[in-house]
Amino acid sequence: MxxxxxxxxxxxxxxxxxxxxxxxxxxxxxxxxxxxxxxxxxxxxxxxxxxxxxxxxxxxxxxxxxxxxxxxxxxxxxxxxxxxxxxxxxxLDAEQFQQCFVKWVASLTGTCAEVIAIDGKTSRRSHDKAGGKAAIHMVSAFAARQRLVLGQVKIDEKSNEITAIPRLLAMMDIEGAVVTIDAMGCQRVIAQTILDKKAEYVLALKGNQTALHEDVALFVAEQKERNFHECKISQNTTVDGDHGRIETRATTVIHNLDWLPKDHRWPGLKAVIIVDSIRETGDKATHETRLYLTSLQLPAEQLGAIVRHHWAIENSLHWVMDMVFRDDECRVRxxxxxxxxxxxxxxxxxxxxxxxxxxxxxxxxxxxxxxxxxxxxxxxx
Incomplete structure (x- = not known):
């Protein structure tokens, strides 16, 4: 320009x-x-x-x-x-535009974000049926505490978040930050990229990592049965109430996992986080257990807070983009x-x-x- x-x-x-x-x-x-x-x-x-x-x-x-x-x-x-x-x-070249954005927002924040949540969002009305083009899907990095967008990349039509996330990470200075990503980003190459940039990770673990998820889920179930007597753990419980709903989150961190990174060649893995949540609405209660991998050795209180920070990208960015900026109604194609x-x-x-x-x-x-x-x-x- x-x-x-x-x-x-x-x-x-x-x-x-x-x-x-x-x-x-x-x-x-x-x-x-x-x-x-x-x-x-x-x-x-x-x-x-x-x-x-x-x-x-x-x-x-x-x-x-x-x-x-x-x-x-x-x-x-x-x-x-x-x-x-x-x-x-x-x-205008979108990648170059986004790189300029990253430089600008870095000057705006002044310091590295403490927790960077990465997640994708689709603009539903941006698809072009006549041209055979799918709706645009962007992966964004969000500073959870500052509630600012740090960067974003568009996913290529024949690609997915797994290839887009490393491109997004490469654009940003994340040294000293903790990067949180949902299960799609739970990949060895992404974990290694985060470590190479001198940051730490908390990655949601689900069935897309089949063997790893099965081993961790089985190990966690066995240890729960034994009341974690064979593990070095830390635990923390929080209770939140909002709009007639009460949510109790019990966070357990297993700190001694020498066998797991060796068996699965997972870079930098230091602990597994287990979040057991109970949501009570009226006379109904639902239970959910979520698993996370992390390169951090922190107590459950701090790691539980980091997990909760990840959802800021849903509540403070995606929701705002839809409800305030009407993103899902945008027909730019x-x-x-x-x-x-x-x-x-x-x-x-x-x-x-x-x-x-x-x-x-x-x-x-x-x-x-x-x-x-x-x-x-x-x-x-």
Whole structure:
């Protein structure tokens, strides 16, 4: 992205995020470019912050808010149509766009996240039946405590999360963090990648690791019968109540597992975490046991908290993307546009999450639409 020799502030009010997208390649023929790429990115982000959910919405935002946009950049040619916006986002390289995003969010957080939850999400309306294209599926990394998206990659149509997760990890500085992933990411190569980047892991163990899961489940069942007399363990119990539901989680960590990493050649494995949960709603109770592998040697209280942190990506990201940003209703489908539009929404999520005050995400987005000064302050961070 060619922004010349001028600083962000020289062209108007400061727009901090654009500094991290200067290396984004604009593949358009420069002689025909009416709308500079930095203006396109600024327009899209401001529009989404203020409630836009489609390129049609963003184009109308540009028409109605041209004077506001010119506080930051010239917009000498005005703002583009929705078709033009769609074409530009379709041709921008999604991987490079995401790499710029990772650099930006690293500057926003300042320090490495303590727990990084990795999980995938499908935008259901992004499929194209006529073109034979499946719905877009993105794998995201989420800072559980800070509640910020750290990075994301699009899964190739003929691939899955197993190949996407190492690509996502390679983009980020995760040294010192604990990476949590559901069962799809419970793979030796992913565990080794995390260790190679000087981080630790907590990985959900289910039937996709057939032999390993069977051995661990049998071992755990035997030890429960013997009250764990043959094991070095730590235990912790928590009780949470919300919306008429009570959930009791008993976490047991088996710390002496020398035989397991040897038999299954599992890198860095130090302990197995067992979470027995009982959910009580009225007069009904359900019981579930979940197993996790970890490279950490921590007591059950801390490991149980890390397991719970993983679900922040469901409650504080996926739910917000669907309910606040209407992600499941998004019909952007062409080439790189779905992945790039998701990245713009993740940027908006992070900026709204970081904004001061106690308003909900939904209300902050409404205020961004109503109050130009609030909207300007969000992107000046």
């Amino acid at each position: 060619d922004s010349g020799d001028q600083s962000s502030g020289a062209l108007g009010e400061a727009v901090v995020f654009l500094d991290h997208f200067r290396d984004l390649v604009d593949g358009r023929q420069l002689a025909k470019v009416m709308y500079p790429l930095e203006e396109i990115l600024l327009l899209a982000l401001l529009g989404v912050l203020a409630g836009a959910e489609t390129f049609v919405d963003i184009a109308r935002f540009g028409e109605k808010k041209l004077d506001f946009l010119q506080r930051f950049r010239p917009f000498a040619a005005g703002t583009p149509s929705h078709d033009h916006l769609g074409d530009i986002f379709a041709t 062409t080439e790189h546009a779905p992945a790039n539009f998701t990245t713009i929404k993740h940027m908006a999520h992070n900026l709204l999450r970081s904004a001061p005050g106690k308003d909900s995400m939904r209300l902050r987005r409404k205020v961004a639409a109503w109050d130009d000064d609030f909207l300007a302050a969000i992107i000046s961070r």
